Amino acid sequence: MSAGPFEHAGPFEHAGPFEHAGPFEHIGLLYSTPAEYAAGCGAFLRRALDRGDPAMVAVPGPNGAFLRESLGAEVADRVSFADMTVAGRNPGRIIPRVLLDFARRHRGRRVWIIGEPIWPGRTELEYPACAAHEALINLAFAGRDAAILCPYDVVGLLDEAVSDAHRTHPVMADASRSWASAAYDDPVRTAAGFDRPLPPPPATARSRGFASPGELGALRAFVAARARAEGLGAAVVHRVLLAVNEVATNAFEYTPGGCEVTAWGEPEAFVCQIDDAGHIEEPLAGRLPPDDPLERGQGLVAVNEVTDLVRVHRHPGGTTTRLHFARG
Amino acid sequence: MAHPSTVDRLAAGDHVCWTFDDHERHLEALVRFVRGGLERGEQVLYFTDTFLPEAFLVALGGYGVDAAAAQDGGRLRVTSADDSYLAGGFFEPERALEGWVKAIQDARGEGYAGLRVAVDMGWTARLAPGLDRLVSYEREVNRIFSEGYAMALCCYDRRLFTAAELERLGAAHPGTARGGAGTDEEWTPLLRMRREGGVLTLSGEADATNQDALRVMVEDVVESARDAGGHAVIDVSALTFADLAAVRLLAGAVTAGSARLRGAGPWLTDVLALVGVHDPGEGSAR
Numbered sequence: 333m334s335a336g337p338f339e340h341a342g343p344f345e346h347a348g349p350f351e352h353a354g355p356f357e358h359i360g361l362l363y364s365t366p367a368e369y370a371a372g373c374g375a376f377l378r379r380a381l382d383r384g385d386p387a388m389v390a391v392p393g394p395n396g397a398f399l400r401e402s403l404g405a406e407v408a409d410r411v412s413f414a415d416m417t418v419a420g421r422n423p424g425r426i427i428p429r430v431l432l433d434f435a436r437r438h439r440g441r442r443v444w445i446i447g448e449p450i451w452p453g454r455t456e457l458e459y460p461a462c463a464a465h466e467a468l469i470n471l472a473f474a475g476r477d478a479a480i481l482c483p484y485d486v487v488g489l490l491d492e493a494v495s496d497a498h499r500t501h502p503v504m505a506d507a508s509r510s511w512a513s514a515a516y517d518d519p520v521r522t523a524a525g526f527d528r529p530l531p532p533p534p535a536t537a538r539s540r541g542f543a544s545p546g547e548l549g550a551l552r553a554f555v556a557a558r559a560r561a562e563g564l565g566a567a568v569v570h571r572v573l574l575a576v577n578e579v580a581t582n583a584f585e586y587t588p589g590g591c592e593v594t595a596w597g598e599p600e601a602f603v604c605q606i607d608d609a610g611h612i613e614e615p616l617a618g619r620l621p622p623d624d625p626l627e628r629g630q631g632l633v634a635v636n637e638v639t640d641l642v643r644v645h646r647h648p649g650g651t652t653t654r655l656h657f658a659r660g
Numbered sequence: 661m662a663h664p665s666t667v668d669r670l671a672a673g674d675h676v677c678w679t680f681d682d683h684e685r686h687l688e689a690l691v692r693f694v695r696g697g698l699e700r701g702e703q704v705l706y707f708t709d710t711f712l713p714e715a716f717l718v719a720l721g722g723y724g725v726d727a728a729a730a731q732d733g734g735r736l737r738v739t740s741a742d743d744s745y746l747a748g749g750f751f752e753p754e755r756a757l758e759g760w761v762k763a764i765q766d767a768r769g770e771g772y773a774g775l776r777v778a779v780d781m782g783w784t785a786r787l788a789p790g791l792d793r794l795v796s797y798e799r800e801v802n803r804i805f806s807e808g809y810a811m812a813l814c815c816y817d818r819r820l821f822t823a824a825e826l827e828r829l830g831a832a833h834p835g836t837a838r839g840g841a842g843t844d845e846e847w848t849p850l851l852r853m854r855r856e857g858g859v860l861t862l863s864g865e866a867d868a869t870n871q872d873a874l875r876v877m878v879e880d881v882v883e884s885a886r887d888a889g890g891h892a893v894i895d896v897s898a899l900t901f902a903d904l905a906a907v908r909l910l911a912g913a914v915t916a917g918s919a920r921l922r923g924a925g926p927w928l929t930d931v932l933a934l935v936g937v938h939d940p941g942e943g944s945a946r
Contacts, residue, residue: 544823544827545827545868545869546827546830546836546838546869548867548868548869549850549865549867549869552865552867552901566927567926567927567930570927570930571930573901574903574904574931577867577901577903578903578904581867581868581903584868585868630904630908630934630935631904631905634904634931634934634935637934638934
């Protein structure tokens with residue numbers, strides 16, 4: 333390794349605080365310039381490649397292109413790249429389909445992943461799901477042989493996002509050093525803190541209650557009619573039906589009193605909300621795929637897979653699950 | 661309860677859980693069922709636990725069906741459950757299943773266009789075989805009726821079963837007519853399954869309400885294809901929805917090398933890919 337960006341000692345060469353950490357490292361990287369981005373990410377990747385370990389970069393497309401450029405082909409060709417705005421459009425999909433997927437493809441080896449799930453274009457509605465995802469990484473990867481570096485654009489992002497990063501990452505870093513984050517807290521409690529009330533559905537929304545699983549067919553017909561009235565194409569309608577049916581089937585199986593389904597169109601998305609009287613106790617529900625994809629328990633993972641944003645809000649009366657499907 | 665007109669929507673090969681809570685409409689549905697069968701040249705069997713057979717025949721006459729003539733010619737048979745299902749004083753699923761196979765053979769032998777069977781399941785509530793045995797019996801019935809010559813209307817009195825029991829029983833049928841079915845819009849069985857040799861053809865929708873019926877048929881076609889040293893074909897070209905559990909079931913058969921899917925549309929192909937199956941079709945070699 334002698335390519336330019338790696339000449340200087342990177343922030344992780346003298347990383348006292350986490351040298352004795354468990355096998356899993358989860359580091360928030362604060363950057364304010366492209367040079368800092370390249371230096372921080374480059375140093376991290378150098379640690380991986382020096383050890384001959386598999387490495388992946390899952391960041392927004394332009395950032396990935398920039399990194400590829402600044403790393404040089406010799407390094408970039410040894411790293412897998414994914415566009416986080418596609419693979420991680422739905423933050424609930426990142427753990428199962430981006431991070432764990434890469435770890436599984438390199439079973440038995442330490443994996444190094446740069447994951448940038450929060451970028452300035454994330455919407456206000458997406459943000460709490462993204463921050464909860466960052467907290468839950470700590471739970472999903474506890475004890476696993478992996479290192480995950482999450483870059484935060486301190487210039488482009490709101491202050492809230494940067495201060496939250498200190499709560500969701502046990503270790504923080506910038507272009508020159510790294511330190512144990514004093515604000516880091518229990519990931520389950522932190523994730524629960526991002527469960528925020530949802531804006532009410534618009535007046536144009538249509539709702540219908542369903543009492544028993546015998547009404548699943550009627551429930552799908554109701555949702556399909558709303559989706560088609562909103563002009564959704566056949567492929568999206570099928571994704572909607574698969575996801576809504578799965579959430580509703582769970583509601584019938586695990587909660588008393590059936591569920592209520594509310595659907596509406598927004599300029600950018602079709603939204604479908606399922607309200608039931610139950611509470612999911614497993615914080616990683618929908619984020620840990622079973623080893624065998626044919627096993628049970630795949631349901632909510634599949635919901636995350638086919639949905640562009642899932643917001644779950646627990647309240648004293650039960651759970652609201654809001655599914656967003658991008659148009660087109 | 662289900663609207664009586666729902667029975668008009670049954671086709672040969674169907675096996676339907678039909679719920680009622682009112683004998684007037686139950687009777688009306690049965691009359692329609694019997695009349696429809698006689699009009700089509702099918703043999704009609706009704707195992708009643710609700711009416712005395714003689715009283716039912718009189719009621720048919722009241723609706724303009726010449727029951728006596730039909731019965732004399734053997735086209736219609738009305739028997740009480742106590743004299744048939746429970747002839748030995750208790751319910752033996754094996755014997756009942758064999759009875760259906762024989763009834764189908766006989767009807768074929770006598771040249772009927774088809775066989776339709778209505779069974780009042782009320783007696784099952786008085787027995788102690790346990791719900792498990794009844795559910796397992798209802799599952800097995802699919803193997804016989806999906807062959808496509810006969811149809812079965814299983815009449816369940818909602819007042820005799822809990823909602824949870826009816827859900828389990830319903831899931832052993834490809835279609836269930838519940839309260840309100842057929843009242844506002846046309847009803848058809850949610851799923852239809854037809855089995856011809858090593859080919860199982862599915863049409864409609866597969867979800868939690870018919871998952872056990874689908875499972876037994878997929879296992880059935882896979883087993884017999886395996887015995888014959890080949891793989892089964894599951895035609896899904898008319899399957900319009902499958903929930904994740906149903907897709908997993910199909911994917912399991914494909915992954916095991918026991919089945920290939922025919923006519924999987926883009927939506928099903930996408931969901932199969934989610935569970936790791938990328939070449940489910942008939943053409944691809946494994």
